[in-house]
Amino acid sequence: MQRQVALIKQSLFDQGYLDEQFMELEELQDDANPNFVEEVSALYFKDSARLINNIDQALERGSFDFNRLDNYMHQFKGSSTSIGASKVKTECTKFREYCRAGNAEGCLRTFHQLKKEHSTLRKKLEHYFQLARQAGPKETARRPK
Amino acid sequence: MAEVLRPEMLDISNDTSSLASSQELLHVLAVDDSMVDRKFIERLLRVSSCKVTVVDSATRALQYLGLDGENGSVGFEDLKINLIMTDYSMPGMTGYELLKKIKESSIFREIPVVIMSSENILPRIDRCLEEGAEDFLLKPVKLADVKRLRDSLMKAEERAFKNMMHKRELEANDIYSQLKRAKI
Numbered sequence: 521m522q523r524q525v526a527l528i529k530q531s532l533f534d535q536g537y538l539d540e541q542f543m544e545l546e547e548l549q550d551d552a553n554p555n556f557v558e559e560v561s562a563l564y565f566k567d568s569a570r571l572i573n574n575i576d577q578a579l580e581r582g583s584f585d586f587n588r589l590d591n592y593m594h595q596f597k598g599s600s601t602s603i604g605a606s607k608v609k610t611e612c613t614k615f616r617e618y619c620r621a622g623n624a625e626g627c628l629r630t631f632h633q634l635k636k637e638h639s640t641l642r643k644k645l646e647h648y649f650q651l652a653r654q655a656g657p658k659e660t661a662r663r664p665k
Numbered sequence: 666m667a668e669v670l671r672p673e674m675l676d677i678s679n680d681t682s683s684l685a686s687s688q689e690l691l692h693v694l695a696v697d698d699s700m701v702d703r704k705f706i707e708r709l710l711r712v713s714s715c716k717v718t719v720v721d722s723a724t725r726a727l728q729y730l731g732l733d734g735e736n737g738s739v740g741f742e743d744l745k746i747n748l749i750m751t752d753y754s755m756p757g758m759t760g761y762e763l764l765k766k767i768k769e770s771s772i773f774r775e776i777p778v779v780i781m782s783s784e785n786i787l788p789r790i791d792r793c794l795e796e797g798a799e800d801f802l803l804k805p806v807k808l809a810d811v812k813r814l815r816d817s818l819m820k821a822e823e824r825a826f827k828n829m830m831h832k833r834e835l836e837a838n839d840i841y842s843q844l845k846r847a848k849i
Contacts, residue, residue, distance in 0.1 A: 541805050544807065544808065545705070547808065548708050548709065548712055548808070553708070560701060560704055563700050563701050564701050566700075594754065595699065598702065598783050598804065599699055599700075599702065601804065601805055602701050602702050602705050602804065
């Protein structure tokens with residue numbers, strides 16, 4: 521069970537869904553705070569859902585306020601970076617480039633892709649955390665005392 | 666004739682590990698509009714044995730420090746903050762503007778202010794350092810960054826403590842010689 525959890529985590533890194541920042545987060549867990557990464561993750565998905573909603577609405581209105589969109593995406597990229605969400609971060613960067621170029625179509629396309637990556641990551645992480653909990657506390661990386 | 670106490674007999678503590686031996690933790694005020702980053706920086710600071718207060722805007726930070734003009738500085742002189750860490754890009758007042766306000770304050774201008782930013786923009790970094798920022802950290806902030814800050818602050822506090830003790834010793838020596846000369 522624990523090996524399974526380790527393998528899933530490794531594949532998330534190998535496939536580029538997560539980067540070293542995720543490991544930095546794991547380093548901050550200890551016996552007193554064993555669910556820190558899961559908590560940060562939950563916070564991230566709650567916050568990013570709000571941003572996605574805002575961006576969706578802004579795009580639906582049809583008028584492309586590139587400044588505002590870039591602003592939302594700056595926040596999105598920031599929190600994605602903090603949690604180590606590598607693929608999502610890449611899409612955020614692309615989106616911002618299209619914003620700066622005033623390329624509406626590029627923005628729409630990239631946003632579609634971003635939502636896909638975001639959703640995929642969410643599912644994978646939910647699965648990972650669920651298994652990690654079942655496997656018991658030994659599996660999550662801990663800070664040496 | 667009264668016995669003159671020699672300085673060595675005065676109870677000048679030689680304990681120079683001031684902060685370490687006392688139970689006082691460094692108190693850090695962290696400012697960031699991002700929920701995720703607030704949780705992250707709070708954890709980084711707690712893991713580094715700091716006391717943490719986190720607020721979500723520069724305005725709230727000013728309120729916390731009593732610099733928002735509402736209450737004046739009454740009651741805030743006792744507020745012990747050792748370090749302020751603030752995000753640069755925040756809606757409303759930026760971290761840079763917060764930095765300026767802190768440096769304008771007679772009570773808080775000595776407190777080191779560290780700016781955090783996800784963007785590595787040289788003119789921005791220069792501007793902050795010129796305005797008196799202690800350091801500029803690129804996000805995501807690393808645990809090593811926080812520990813380095815903490816260590817340098819603790820050393821600064823220790824130096825300040827040692828200087829104060831040394832000064833006291835000099836003053837005591839001075840009094841002793843004066844008394845001796847006066848043959849009291």
